[in-house]
Amino acid sequence: MGVLSSLLKRRSQPLVGVDVSASAIKLVELSGDFDNPEVVAFAVEPVPEGAIVDRQINEPEALAAAIRRAVQRAHTKTRRVAMAVPGASVISKVIPMPASMNESDMEEQIAVEADQYIPYPISEVSLDFEVIGPSASDPDALDVLLAACRRDQVDNLTRVLELAELVPAVVDAEPFALENACTFLRGQMPNHGKDCTVAVADIGNTTMQINVLHNGDSIFSREHNIGGRMLTEEIARAYDMDIADAARAKKEGGLPEDFETTILQPFLDELAVQIDRSFQMFFSGGQVTHQIDQLLVAGGSAYLNGMAERFALRLQIPVERALPLSTMKMARQLKKTTLEQNECALLLALGLASRTFDAPR
Numbered sequence: 001m002g003v004l005s006s007l008l009k010r011r012s013q014p015l016v017g018v019d020v021s022a023s024a025i026k027l028v029e030l031s032g033d034f035d036n037p038e039v040v041a042f043a044v045e046p047v048p049e050g051a052i053v054d055r056q057i058n059e060p061e062a063l064a065a066a067i068r069r070a071v072q073r074a075h076t077k078t079r080r081v082a083m084a085v086p087g088a089s090v091i092s093k094v095i096p097m098p099a100s101m102n103e104s105d106m107e108e109q110i111a112v113e114a115d116q117y118i119p120y121p122i123s124e125v126s127l128d129f130e131v132i133g134p135s136a137s138d139p140d141a142l143d144v145l146l147a148a149c150r151r152d153q154v155d156n157l158t159r160v161l162e163l164a165e166l167v168p169a170v171v172d173a174e175p176f177a178l179e180n181a182c183t184f185l186r187g188q189m190p191n192h193g194k195d196c197t198v199a200v201a202d203i204g205n206t207t208m209q210i211n212v213l214h215n216g217d218s219i220f221s222r223e224h225n226i227g228g229r230m231l232t233e234e235i236a237r238a239y240d241m242d243i244a245d246a247a248r249a250k251k252e253g254g255l256p257e258d259f260e261t262t263i264l265q266p267f268l269d270e271l272a273v274q275i276d277r278s279f280q281m282f283f284s285g286g287q288v289t290h291q292i293d294q295l296l297v298a299g300g301s302a303y304l305n306g307m308a309e310r311f312a313l314r315l316q317i318p319v320e321r322a323l324p325l326s327t328m329k330m331a332r333q334l335k336k337t338t339l340e341q342n343e344c345a346l347l348l349a350l351g352l353a354s355r356t357f358d359a360p361r
């Protein structure tokens with residue numbers, strides 16, 4: 001159905017997950033299956049400053065060049081890719097459909113009825129749907145997950161990937177891709193995620209994506225406009241440095257002694273406040289549980305010193321850094337140190353790459 005025909009469906013052909021973010025392109029290719037994944041290719045390639053601003057693609061050529069470099073660096077021959085659009089540009093809703101309908105009748109019916117469910121003009125969105133299963137409230141109905149994405153978001157990213165000579169084959173929404181990636185974190189969760197509620201915060205450069213999972217399924221997601229860039233800017237302002245030097249010092253150290261108490265800790269506390277706000281919103285939504293058993297932190301910013309300890313103190317729950325590669329095999333030719341150094345930042349790309357597995361989780 002439309003450009004987004006792949007949004008919810010799984011594919012079994014080779015596929016590369018490409019996370020196109022403002023700070024870096026992250027590319028991962030997996031083989032095997034969900035239970036025994038193997039990383040066969042990966043790359044992290046910086047994106048030139050200004051190519052993406054406020055999640056909008058400003059310089060398609062420069063971005064495509066960075067993607068091309070990432071593909072070269074990854075040494076992969078696979079050209080089919082899975083990409084993600086921001087969660088905010090996707091609306092999903094569970095709707096009932098008569099159980100007697102086949103898939104093509106359903107497709108027609110959904111196209112006719114979609115404007116009841118979607119708050120945008122239908123001409124501006126791409127639609128997709130997936131049958132979830134029998135409806136709990138009506139034995140003659142099926143629950144169908146309907147997803148709609150603003151077409152311009154898909155088109156802009158598709159164009160850049162095509163400029164980079166790639167074939168956009170799967171369009172995912174970031175929260176869905178992260179939910180898939182969280183399958184790789186089960187080994188870290190209490191009771192492997194069974195009967196427990198785990199929050200995952202992907203803290204990147206400009207955004208923080210929170211997912212709350214129960215029994216491994218995402219039951220809440222929210223995006224916050226905060227990330228490591230804010231800390232970099234604080235460092236640049238406080239110590240009169242340019243942004244590139246501040247970003248480097250943030251990662252490599254060597255900042256004045258007062259950095260931890262006057263800049264880092266207030267930043268971590270602000271993140272904790274925003275995470276807590278998401279939790280309060282989650283609890284107020286009449287969810288199955290009123291307890292979060294664990295928080296896993298991912299994204300490049302999860303490498304900040306003392307983050308887990310500070311969050312544990314502020315939020316009063318166990319906090320760990322997310323380690324999606326800990327149970328994965330890695331192909332022999334890969335640069336393991338670089339891969340491990342970027343592990344936390346690769347979560348979304350891993351979720352996208354996992355769309356290559358068509359076996360149910």
Ligand SMILES: Nc1ncnc2c1ncn2[C@@H]1O[C@H](COP(=O)(O)OP(=O)(O)OP(=O)(O)O)[C@@H](O)[C@H]1O
Nearest residue numbers: 021023024204205206207228229299300301303345
């Ligand atoms: N070792 C490190 N220590 C501290 N911060 C780091 C480290 N490595 C990366 N970062 C920070 O992590 C951020 C990048 O993380 P990530 O790659 O997850 O973001 P992104 O996906 O590009 O951005 P977004 O998700 O916001 O679009 C940057 O702010 C970077 O400075």
Ligand SMILES: [Mg+2]
Nearest residue numbers: 021204205348
């Ligand atoms: Mg990111």
